[in-house]
Amino acid sequence: MxxxxxxxxxxxxxxxxxxxxxxxxxxxxxxxxxxxxxxxxxxxxxxxxxxxxxxxxxxxxxxxxxxxxxSLNGNPYFHQSEDINQIKNSNSDFLQNGTINGLNGSFNGENIKFTVFDGGRIFGGHSLFNNAPNRITNMEASTMNYSAHATNVGGFIGAKPASLSGGGNTYNPKGIAMNSTMDSYSFQTTTLPGNASTSTVFQKILTAQPKISNHSYGTNQGWTDSDPNQPNGLVWNGNYEAGGTNIYDLQGTYYSNDQNYDQIVYNNPSYIIVKSSGNYFGMGPTGNNTPKYYKNFSVTPTQYVQFTANAANLPPNNCSLGYDCIGPGSLAKNIIVVGASDIITANDGRYTAAADVVRSSYSSAGPRDDGGIKPDITTVGTNVASGSTVEDTTGSSTYIVGSGTSYSAPVVTGIIGLWTQINKQLFNNAEFNASSAKVLTIHSASEAGNVGPDPWHGWGFINAKKGAELLVAKSNNTIIFKDEVLNSGTANRKTVTASGSEPLKVTISWIDPEYKLPAAATLTVADVYNNRASRLVNDLDLRIIDTTDNTIYYPWKLNANSPMTPATKADNTVDNVEQVVIDAPVAGRNYRIEITNKGNLVNNAGVNAPQNYSILVSGYSNEVLATQETKAASTITIAPTLTKDIVKILNAPRKAAFSVYDLSGKKLQSGTTNGDTESLDLSAFTKGIYIIEVKTEKETVSKKVIKE
Incomplete structure (x- = not known):
């Protein structure tokens, strides 16, 4: 922070x-x-x-x-905190103000509870949380100090609006979900009220059973200026032996804490865990003016040995090549890891192009050592305002302007909460699981950095408005967004007709069993340092096949050995997210989507088991029924699909409900059928694509039509 x-x-x-x-x-x-x-x-x-x-x-x-x-060499490492622009930049205000077509009302986190794990207790008495009673519930002992950092993080999730001035600027610390509630835990190992023994953060997660939790803390395995035993110097947390030999570190390493997070989510797929990527980019001898450099040896009596002025092969700054400085605990497969970007000030604070997103200088970059994409997503985290407090058991209403991935992570957490609120309204109180939340986050993201995913921005810049619009589109049956099950060795297939008006885009994600590391006593350097072996357990494969010429389209992937090179499209064997995009599909042409797997699918006990996954498909006009589904096909017809004025609904039962929507989901016309044929006059509409939906007691049929 x-x-x-x-x-x-x-x-x-x-x-x-x-x-x-x-x-x-x-x-x-x-x-x-x-x-x-x-x-x-x-x-x-x-x-x-x-x-x-x-x-x-x-x-x-x-x-x-x-x-x-x-660490492998016996050194302890420690959790440390990592710190109305964030709202407008991420388009969250469209949800808060109720201006999403197809949705009823505004969304500010009503009936949504977040769980915050941070460096102490959130000060619930802060004036930014007094818009409703009991918004903050502290789960730790009352003897624990209130935490400025935890209060900052809680504010980014759900502070009410306020007007602040400082340094010649005006700030509004309003959070994403100002009517939500929060349970507050410390990430520290503490004794919870009513318990006789201490609990680690992992034990607390199981106790809390969170729907959506925020974790703005991490570990630094390279150069750090936050070592508790050397507060005035830089400490190298990796290995460094005499003469500058045997230099290695755990940056980018999937380690025991990642295994723990993955295991928790696999056992509890409804837990959505959002975590900061870290603020460690550039730390090191040439990136900091601190004159004292130390190596941390657990094998020597003094523990800390200062580097000599001419030390051989001094370890380089973190991410000296532009990548590889995310620490263990933020490299798990089943969580959402967030990087930070600078505020978008142009375009009235609105994203317009990938170049608008600038990685904050401190924001740690991935990927995981096997090439797995981390961070997953990025949003603003620099020079943003939030509530703070004096760190005692009394608390106070103070404010700060600060920067850090600690501040970008809760923005993403809050947005997922608003999407959950929308999803519950549209789909009979249904909630997301960890894989569906990640699919929606990634599929709706705006491009940032290189085309496709990259080690700085992950899959892009979060777009709250686009995510909400996709949920509306799901309710209108104009996209596919659902959970499915893959049986080992049996392909799941669906065929769609490309609209041609936008890219054909498919994203899948699955909750993968934790990768089991060797026992600590047998771990070697080769096991953990820059090990390129995939940490996937179940390797699902997504492909799109052009049914006319049999062209196969592959998912994005990074090159683990050259991750700053733009992502390519090829077989991805390391990510539990796969996305295939056809930028310019042929309008009216059929494309087959296939999900398969390599090897045998197993559960986290190693026993053969099917794998659940979430899928989102956009950019099509019609889903083509498989041969075995033909007999069950609807007799209702909507034709023609290209018209200047009249479209007819044929073979619908009397008093079937029909509606006409634009592509944003806004309802333009509705009524009921009076016979076997119902004519709809679209002559008053502008040229474009519209969706006609017909609902009966037995089925819902929707069709895209083009108004010339």
Whole structure:
């Protein structure tokens, strides 16, 4: 952070299974906690000895609370916090103000609860949260201090509007979902009220059972200026042996914390976890004026050894090649990782082109070492205002203007909350799961950086308005957005007719079983340092095939060995998101979408099992029924599909409801049929594409028509 100042009986079986799996997970996380405490005790004894004054004892316990794990060389590493432009830049105001065609009312997080895991308690008494009672529920002990950072993060999710001035600028700290509620936990290892033993953040996630949670913290495995034992110097968290040999680090490494996050989401697919990518880009000897450089050795009595002025092969700055400085814990497959960009000031704060999005200088870049795309998404996080507080048990209503991926992550969290609210309105209170939330986030993203995904911006810049419009389109049956099941060795296929008016675009995502690392005692450098072996367990494949000439279109992928090179389209074996885009499909031509898999699909116990996934398809005018579905096809016909004035509804039952929509989802005309043939006059409409929907008691039929 940088500051300026399914049937019920089936559901019961699934719920019971998740509970059993979570009990097993709780035992595993408890074992990890015990083991890490023992290792930390040994570390502290080596560093501080056994004679400790009260200040040293307090420092040790603070470090213990923030302990995230241990590197391969035995060094402990620690969680650390990572810090009305964010609203307008992301187009969230269209949702807040109720100006999305096809939706009823405005969306500000009503009846949506977020769970925030941060560096302490959110100050719920802040004036930015007083627009409704009990908006913030603190789940930690009342003896824990309120946290300025946690209050910042809570504000980006859901602060009410305010007018602030400072440095010659005017700021509005309004959050994304100002009528939402939040449960506040610390990411530190603490004893929760009513518990006898401590809980790590992973144990707390299982306790909280969050629908949507924000995690604005991370670990830095390269050069850091936040080492708790060397506050006035840069510390190299990687390995460095005498003479500048055997230099390696865990930047980009899928590690134990990533395994934990993935396992949690696999066992609990309704948990949507949003996490910051980190603020570590550029830290290092030539990127910081701090004169003291240290190497962190757990094998030496002094622990910290200062580099000499002419140290051989001094490790380079983080992301010195432009990539590879996201730390473990923000590289998991099943979570949404967020990078930060500068504020868009041109175009009245609106995105117009990829060049509008500028990566913030500090925002950590991916990809994962196997080439997996991280971050997943980007939004503004620099020079943005939020509420703050004095860090004590009383709290206060103060404000800051700051920068960090800590601030971009909760913007994405809030937007997913608003999309959830819209989804519940449109689809009988239905909620997203982790894969459907990621599909919608990625499919609706605006291009940023290189064409396709890249290590700086992920899949692009979040677009709240586009995501909402896709949900409206789903309700109008003009896109495909649903959850499906893939059985191993059996292809799932669907054929669509391209509209030709926009790219044909298909995105899938699945909750992949956690990649199981070797046991800590047997881990080697080769296992973890720049290991290009895929961390996927189930490798699904998405393809689009032109049914006329059999051209095969492949998904985006990055080159793990040259990730700054623009993404190409080829077989992707590392991401649990695949997206295929045909920029200029032939209008009226049929394209077949195929989802298959390599090898055998398994669950996270290694047993053969089908794989669920989410899919979103846009840019088509009609879904073509498969041969086996022909007999079940509707007799209702909407024709012609190209007209200057009249379109007819044929073979519909009497009093069937019909509606006419534009492509934004706005309803333009409605009525009921009076017989077998109903004529609709479109002569008063402007030239363009319209959707005619017919609903009966048994079915809903929709068709796109072109008005000349």
């Amino acid at each position: 940088r500051k300026i100042f399914i049937p019920v009986c089936t559901l019961a079986v699934i719920t019971l299974s998740a509970q059993n799996n979570n009990e097993s997970l709780k035992r595993e996380f408890s074992r990890q906690n015990t083991e890490n405490n023992e290792r930390f005790d040994a570390y502290a004894a080596k560093l501080y000895g056994t004679e400790r004054n009260p200040d040293v004892a307090k420092k040790i316990e603070e470090q213990r609370a923030n302990l995230a794990g241990f």
